[in-house]
Amino acid sequence: MDSRAASPDGDADADAGPLRTTGPRDGVQELRLHRPAQRNALSTELLRTVVAALDLAEQDPEVRCVVLTGGEQVFAAGADLEEMARKDMQAVLLEERPALFARIARFPKPLVAAVCGYALGGGCELAMLADIVLAGESARFGQPEINLGIMPGAGGTQRLTRAVGKSQAMRMVLAGELLDAPQALQYGLVAEVLPVERCLERAHELARHIASKAPLAARLAKEAVLQAFETPLSAGLLLERRNFVLLAGTEDRNEGVQAFLAKRAPSWRGR
Numbered sequence: 612m613d614s615r616a617a618s619p620d621g622d623a624d625a626d627a628g629p630l631r632t633t634g635p636r637d638g639v640q641e642l643r644l645h646r647p648a649q650r651n652a653l654s655t656e657l658l659r660t661v662v663a664a665l666d667l668a669e670q671d672p673e674v675r676c677v678v679l680t681g682g683e684q685v686f687a688a689g690a691d692l693e694e695m696a697r698k699d700m701q702a703v704l705l706e707e708r709p710a711l712f713a714r715i716a717r718f719p720k721p722l723v724a725a726v727c728g729y730a731l732g733g734g735c736e737l738a739m740l741a742d743i744v745l746a747g748e749s750a751r752f753g754q755p756e757i758n759l760g761i762m763p764g765a766g767g768t769q770r771l772t773r774a775v776g777k778s779q780a781m782r783m784v785l786a787g788e789l790l791d792a793p794q795a796l797q798y799g800l801v802a803e804v805l806p807v808e809r810c811l812e813r814a815h816e817l818a819r820h821i822a823s824k825a826p827l828a829a830r831l832a833k834e835a836v837l838q839a840f841e842t843p844l845s846a847g848l849l850l851e852r853r854n855f856v857l858l859a860g861t862e863d864r865n866e867g868v869q870a871f872l873a874k875r876a877p878s879w880r881g882r
Contacts, residue, residue, distance in 0.1 A: 629657040632664055638675035638822025639815060640668050650688035651681045653733040658711040665718045672881060675822035675829070677718070678814045679741060680725040683807050686750070687734025712765045715740050719830050721821045725814035726750045727807050731789075736765040739774065739800075742833060743817065746792040746801040747810035753789035773840055774800045825863040826881040 633641040642664050644651040651657075661679075668674040681687055698706065715737070724741035731753045738744050738752070746752075754767040762768070763784060772780040775790075775798040782788055792804045805813050821829060831854035838847045858864050862882050870877035 628660060629654070630660040630664060635668075635671065635673045635675075637819045638673065639678060639818040640664075640671075640674045640676075641678045641680065641815070644679075644681040644687055647682060650685045650729070651734065653687055653690055653737065654694055655706070655708060655711070658708060658715075662711050662714045665715060669719060672826075674720065675824075675826050676721045676723065676818040678723050678725060678811070678818050679737075680811055680814065681727070681730075681734075683727045683747070683749070685728040685734075686724075686726045686730040687737055688729050689732030689734050689755075708765065712736065712740070716766075719833065720826075721818070721829055721833055723814050723818050723821070725811045726752075726801070727810055729753075732756055732763070732767070733765055736763065736767050736770070739766065739770040742836075744795075744801040745803045745805060745810055745814050745817070746795055747805060747807035748792050749807050750792040750795065750801070750804075751789045752783075752795050752800060753787065754784050755787035755789070757785060758787045771800075774798070825861075825867060825877070825879045827861055827863055828858055831858060 629644070629646045631641075631643040631645045633643070642661060644653075644657065644661075646652060646654070646657060665677065668677050718740075721743075722741045724738045724744045725747070726738050726744060727747035728749050729751050730738045731751070732755060735752050735754055754763045754771060756762050756764075756767070763771070768780070768784060771783065774780075775783075779790075779798055783790065790798065790800065792801070795801045796804045803813065835847070835851045835854050838850050841847075842850070863877075863879050866879065867877050
């Protein structure tokens with residue numbers, strides 16, 4: 612499903628459903644959650660649309676980095692509770708949402724999240740799937756599922772603990788308390804805190820900078836960094852070295868070295 616509808620400037624149709632897609636431009640594709648009346652609640656339909664857009668971005672050589680964002684008041688307030696209320700235990704057991712989150716986690720190109728306002732529950736879990744999270748000063752991160760008699764179910768207990776440590780994760784999960792933007796920066800959940808009006812602009816600046824790098828190197832470097840959360844150090848070092856060796860056989864590696872020696876800008880070809 613191509614969420615890039617035709618429009619005069621080549622960007623997405625502003626009324627093209629729960630996700631607005633812009634670009635690619637300068638190697639960057641923007642995905643904007645757009646369910647304002649529902650505070651960008653993550654319905655299954657919205658997650659399917661995000662996955663479909665990322666599938667297209669993965670196959671598009673013009674896309675070298677993706678920016679994921681929401682609104683200035685809310686990134687995503689969590690799961691769609693009206694949808695959740697209709698499901699019993701069997702329906703929850705069989706639902707496709709875990710597979711959709713897993714597919715987003717497997718997106719191989721760099722993914723930058725620009726988070727303003729609330730990123731709660733599934734919204735916080737979605738933000739944590741990004742490789743780099745930038746926060747507006749209004750950002751609030753939390754896993755308040757315990758207030759509904761449930762718990763995080765899309766990575767909140769695992770990725771949050773790896774990001775902020777056991778004690779802070781327990782506070783957020785067991786007490787339902789939130790982190791504001793400065794706290795999120797202090798505990799390592801986000802990379803930068805910016806004025807709200809500057810957050811998305813900075814995300815695009817960073818994404819364009821990443822997109823200007825050798826795409827194969829960025830892809831394999833991302834894979835290696837993510838493996839640090841999945842494997843022992845020895846296995847991670849083996850993967851790192853394997854990817855390093857693979858890049859030695861690419862045209863881009865030769866171009867990068869020759870460009871450096873000639874003191875000129877490299878021209879990456881992605882092969």
